[in-house]
Amino acid sequence: MKSQDITSTWHDYFSAKGHTKVPSASLVSPEPSLLFTIAGMVPFIPYFTGAETPPYPRAASVQKCIRTEDIEEVGKTARHGTFFQMCGNFSFGDYFKEQAIPMAWELLTTSVQGDPATGLRGYGLDPERLWVTVYEHDDEAYEIWRDSVGVPEERIQRFDAEDNYWHTHQPGPGGPCSEIYYDRGPSYGVEGGPAADETRYVEIWNLVFMQYRLSEVRSQTDFDVAGPLKSKSIDTGLGLERLAMVLQGVDSIYETDQVRPVLDRAAELAGVSYTSTEDPQDPNHAVDVRLRMIADHTRSALMLISDGVRPSNEGGGYILRRLIRRVILGMRLLGVEDAVFADLIAASKDAMKAVYPVVEERFDAFRATAVREEQAFLRTISAGTTRLESAVAQAKQSGSPLTGDDAFALHDTYGFPIDLTLEMAEEAGVSVDQATFTQLMTEQRNRAQADAKAKRSGHANTEMYHQLLADSPTAFTGYTEEATESHI
Ligand code: ATP
Ligand code: MG
Ligand code: MG
Ligand code: MG
Numbered sequence: 001m002k003s004q005d006i007t008s009t010w011h012d013y014f015s016a017k018g019h020t021k022v023p024s025a026s027l028v029s030p031e032p033s034l035l036f037t038i039a040g041m042v043p044f045i046p047y048f049t050g051a052e053t054p055p056y057p058r059a060a061s062v063q064k065c066i067r068t069e070d071i072e073e074v075g076k077t078a079r080h081g082t083f084f085q086m087c088g089n090f091s092f093g094d095y096f097k098e099q100a101i102p103m104a105w106e107l108l109t110t111s112v113q114g115d116p117a118t119g120l121r122g123y124g125l126d127p128e129r130l131w132v133t134v135y136e137h138d139d140e141a142y143e144i145w146r147d148s149v150g151v152p153e154e155r156i157q158r159f160d161a162e163d164n165y166w167h168t169h170q171p172g173p174g175g176p177c178s179e180i181y182y183d184r185g186p187s188y189g190v191e192g193g194p195a196a197d198e199t200r201y202v203e204i205w206n207l208v209f210m211q212y213r214l215s216e217v218r219s220q221t222d223f224d225v226a227g228p229l230k231s232k233s234i235d236t237g238l239g240l241e242r243l244a245m246v247l248q249g250v251d252s253i254y255e256t257d258q259v260r261p262v263l264d265r266a267a268e269l270a271g272v273s274y275t276s277t278e279d280p281q282d283p284n285h286a287v288d289v290r291l292r293m294i295a296d297h298t299r300s301a302l303m304l305i306s307d308g309v310r311p312s313n314e315g316g317g318y319i320l321r322r323l324i325r326r327v328i329l330g331m332r333l334l335g336v337e338d339a340v341f342a343d344l345i346a347a348s349k350d351a352m353k354a355v356y357p358v359v360e361e362r363f364d365a366f367r368a369t370a371v372r373e374e375q376a377f378l379r380t381i382s383a384g385t386t387r388l389e390s391a392v393a394q395a396k397q398s399g400s401p402l403t404g405d406d407a408f409a410l411h412d413t414y415g416f417p418i419d420l421t422l423e424m425a426e427e428a429g430v431s432v433d434q435a436t437f438t439q440l441m442t443e444q445r446n447r448a449q450a451d452a453k454a455k456r457s458g459h460a461n462t463e464m465y466h467q468l469l470a471d472s473p474t475a476f477t478g479y480t481e482e483a484t485e486s487h488i
Helices: 003-016 042-049 097-109 139-149 240-247 260-270 285-306 315-333 341-352 363-398 404-412 418-427 434-456 460-471
Strands: 058-066 083-091 130-135 156-159 165-167 172-183 201-217 223-239
Touching (some): 083 097, 097 201, 130 139, 139 172, 201 240, 260 285, 260 315, 315 418, 341 363
Antiparallel strands (some): 083 223
């Protein structure tokens, strides 16, 4: 099943169940305290908090998302993209878990051709490959899974509040979650369900049951429940790419129909082969990880540009700049020194245009943005290379490693990536004082975080949304870019 068919089946199913189809909001978050839209629920936050009255009691969407917090996972796990699409169904004080759970199951397991009795089409997953988790004290959800849906008890696992509880870290709404996992089979890892192995058992869908009023919250796992909420809500998120991976029978989200063509083009340009390995011991692992990262980041850059983000030195523009630079650097480390980004985003455009026609309609403008950015970065690299070469020559002469200060200055002042410093120094037979470099990076990061905190401290109300999103199991922290992208 193609990605676009996953979307249409999603909307057909939830329309038949009385949900209003809501188009994806922009990747630039409609919620002002967040840089990017990080989950399907973000555009609906005012309805969940009661700040606004929802115009419909139930809604469904397929939301474009960016999660920079997952950037270091990209290419290393099979399941984390910086850009992905989250299919969500939402109830604002309407149905609750007794309907949300059976609907999720029905949609996943009904055949692709459709159920003759109901006429509804589903994703046709083998029920025996599905595992579910519930919050350890949520007997209600446990019983719905076991008794109404008929999931055998061996495949229902209870997780604690660390994983399966949602709240805002403040007095207010909260509630348990339940997640659905797909068993990819014994060749992907050990038996025992998601509690044993989250690589073999891949989380595909998270259901959040907003159900209680919390009077005090001391930590993620330590809180007091004051009583039930008058109006209970549902927030779910199914990862479209993860489902596509399962339905298309491929090993990772980077091999699905909307991403694989970019990966293939990158491999072709670099003259390397992709072997789809997840094993770090495999000799081709580093190349595969790099290709997966390049494919993912290229798509994220295209989608950000198409939502109006432009490379810059702050906010979302800075994230875009880093994504593009990581692609170019990745290609360079695969041996490609020419300008190739226009070629890569063209491959991504072709893979995405069926679902997002704007990427084709306005491609000339998007490509121009990308090419300008690439040219600027290639100039930076060539200027940095001259400086690096003289630092390397000096180090060689004195028989000592390239200093951490030199590596840091190259990075900090000249924008020259540390990965490239390491690789080029190694080629010249010179080692690098990485410990000092890392220490200087950490000090700089701490300064940046202190600055960011000082800037935010005047906005108490936006902080609440940060917390809301930081701790939502269908969401992620807003401003962690500095901490997670250490190198570029
Ligand atoms: P994981 O534990 O695998 O990191 P998560 O618990 O952080 O996932 P949620 O916040 O529950 O994910 O998001 C809801 C769904 O969105 C997930 O069940 C998954 O299918 C999908 N999803 C989350 N993060 C990503 C990502 N980085 N790339 C692709 N899909 C994702
Ligand atoms: Mg996650
Ligand atoms: Mg999870
Ligand atoms: Mg989850």
